[in-house]
Amino acid sequence: MPLRLMLSLLATLIAAPALAASQPPLEERVDASVRACRASDTLRVPLRSSGVDLVPLYGNGYGLETASGSPFDEQDLDIELWRENDLAAQLEAYLRCESPVLRVTQAQLQMAAGIAGADPRSEPVTIYQHGWSSGADALVVREGVETLADLSGATIALSAHGPQTDLLASVIDAAKKQWDEGDGGWQSPELVYTEKQIGFGNDTPGGLFYEDDAIDAALVFRPDADVLTSGGEVGTGAEGSVQGAEILFSTRAASRVTSEVYAVRADYLEANREQVKRFVSALFRAEEQVREDVKKLIVDWEATARHLLGDPSATEAARTLWSTVETSGMQGNVDWADPEHPRSFARINASLANALAPLGVLAGEREIRMAGYDYAALAEGVFDKRRVELPSFDRDEAARMVSEQRESGELERRTIAEFEIQFRPNQASFSASEYQQEFETIVEAASSYGGAIFTVEGHADPLAYLKKKKQGADLSTLRSIRQAARNLSRSRAVSVRDAVIEFAESRGVSMDRSQFVTDGLGLSDPKTGICGGDPCPPKTEEQWLSNMRVVFRAVQVEAESATFTPPNSW
Incomplete structure (x- = not known):
């Protein structure tokens, strides 16, 4: 988001936001009953405003509908993309089978599974790992919070059911381990939730942190963190920053904690098995090709900004989205599906539950099925040399x-x-x-x-x-x-x-x-x-x-x- 827009949002603050001391149940935000899915020639897939979503957008030929000659078209697919960052809105469309795919982080999937998994037709089955937030999300702290251990008993603002929930789990895990080396008992932080995710309005984490000195820390997207901390350094108090604020922890260091995934409804998968397989196969090809296009400087950043950010002029912000993620590709999905790998789907779910259940964010770990794909076979012909x-x-x-x-x-x-x-x-x-x-x-x-x-x-x-x-x-x-x-x-x-x-x-x-x-x-x-x-x-x-x-x-x-x-x- 451009700095001038962020500052204008700050200028519109007219009242201190109300604090939500507990996360509102997702069920209260979702107004939909389950409708059956059947075979369909068109697969409607949500986009999030994340750099990894450049891959399906590229796969569709930079359009919301599949363009001729695009990677999706080459796999005989008809894909309709739509942008939706709100988990509740995605979940409503998912339950009605208007869009039988969820595009979420794994913590969001754990939260959604309580509703989606209640009916065997809408049970979520994971099919693909897009990649990781690698700098897109940050923990901003106020002056006086020197280390993660200082978060014991602190007040942390974050968006309800938002994508920073995964980073929260890593923050809490690291903070508790640091605290174990000291004296006294660890006190769980108080979590204060906002309805919206981005910017500095009345009901965003950044807005709460800016307005209320009682908020010790906030989990925000990196552009908001940069404003609050004077460009990622230490806040000077000028130009919308908070005096003494700094980024204490982010997904740049914790670059493989926020796992971005696709899950599809069980009944849709059953009725459209080959279509879904072709979709995953096309994603592997699109991921490889888009990385090459980034190197060659031939990415259509204007279309990317239009569809991921809603503003075709925000090309620099679109480039930043890509620079703050790490795509998984074939080898990453092979590792993700291997239960013994340190960052497998199963182990990530377990670590999320261990950190978030004591805070009341999750009721506990929910068992979520994987499609059981042979990812190496689906990516046949793709050259994939992982960054690691x-x-x-x-x-x-x-x-x-x-x-x-x-x-x-x-x-x-x-x-x-x-x-x-x-x-x-x-x-x-x-x-x-x-x-x-x-x-x-x-x-x-x-x-x-x-x-x-x-x-x-x-x-x-x-x-x-x-x-x-x-x-x-x-x-x-x-x-x-x-x-x-x-x-x-x-x-x-x-x-x-x-x-x-x-x-x-x-x-x-x-x-x-x-x-x-x-x-x-x-x-x-x-x-x-x-x-x-x-x-x-x-x-x-x-x-x-x-x-x-x-x-x-x-x-x-x-x-x-x-x-x-x-x-x-x-």
Whole structure:
């Protein structure tokens, strides 16, 4: 949305919005009964204002009706597209079988399944994963909220049944894990819901955050986040921003938590099996071709803006939509359908329920069927090299950024998640059989936080150094011991990183090696602390062993545009 339009919306605020302390039941917003679906030559499919929806729009020849020679036409399909961002409106059309497809995130699908699954005819069956939000959604916080752990007991605004619900689950999960490392009991945030999603009107998350100091944080689309935070930095209080506001967390770092999917009614799928298969097959071809057209600079951005945003002049905003998503393609759908993959349909649903059920957002995890497609067969002839197989990060730039953040003390604040692996004295190798649980945790985190840098910090035991110093060793000897400890700790960090990547690949999970920055910290940050400039001597065997560790940190790189390459730029 253009800045001038956002500012004009701000100027129209005439009253403080009313707070909705609980999410209104979706049933109250849906006014439709189930009507049967039958065989149909035309498939009516909803669009959302998301970058991944460039794919079906391209598949239709940039029109709402299928154009001759388009990827959908080549598959003998007649597709009618319509834009609808509101879940309740989509669900009403779905129940009436006016549009037998839902275009939703997985959290939205979990919410919709309570209504749609009540009748076996309208039971949702998932058929395709479009991709991921990769920077399109953000958590904006007020001054004073320094880390995710500070969200304990906070007040968070978000749109009811909106697409930021998936990011909320990741925020809560990461915040609780950070809190577990501190003292006291975690308090669930108070969630305040708005009816609308975008902009700064009376009933939007951005509007609430702007107007009411009692709102500690808001889950918003990235353009709204940029206004509130003075372009994604720290809000100055000018031009519609909020003094001190900043983006604490977003789907740029948590780039594989908001899964964008299609689900189709069970009775429609039964009556139109071949048509739906051809639709999925055509989507794979359209996804491959549109990525090529983006590289060749021949995308029709005017038509994209018209159909996804309702404004043909908003071409720059349409380009931004594409830059803030990651499409899945064939390999992504194969992984999504594999229940053992860290970011599979089943595992994402389970993680959403674990985070959102305690907040009352979901009643619990709902069982939702998949169509059971052989995605590799449906994508036959499509060349698909997923982004994860290519380096996403500039290693030198990433290492420089991590070093600067460590020196400035910002690294702890930028850390989303932290994992520790202990080792024994003189240990040089790290087997998957011994560290399977730790490796699985790290692989799952790296799969979720695809836009975050993972630092791998090796630490060393300071006991030998302290003994030598007590014995009166000269400065040169002590420096040599410190350097040897740094070298050894870095070697261990590299060994653990390689073992984790090898473990992931043995499970069929591709890892981006450039995402990992290894560092040997030697004796500089012992678990026992620093006493008078030197490591504190361990008093027990447990303390002695605690210093022998490798620490993984997932670190956000929100403002470091030179570090990370957007996933759809290949």
